Amino acid sequence: MERRDEMVELIGRLGDGPDAGMAAVALLKDLLDEERLVQVGEARRAGWSWAAVGAAFGVTPQAVHSRFAWLV
Secondary structure, eight states: OOHHHHHHHHHHGGGSOHHHHHHHHHHHHHHHHHHHHHHHHHHHHTTOOHHHHHHHHTSOHHHHHHHHGGGO
């Protein structure tokens, strides 16, 4: 199953009670962390500056560079 499809499935579980909801949130966090890495890598390869990546996340260029510089 693709990451995005898995996210959609997990979002559907959020209304299934606290046990299912909490498990879905934990798995969504992991999937979103993976997707963030993919998207930052793609953005940098497409020529985005660290300032543009930071603006997309609402943080400083230094913050995203510090966190993601190892990707590129």
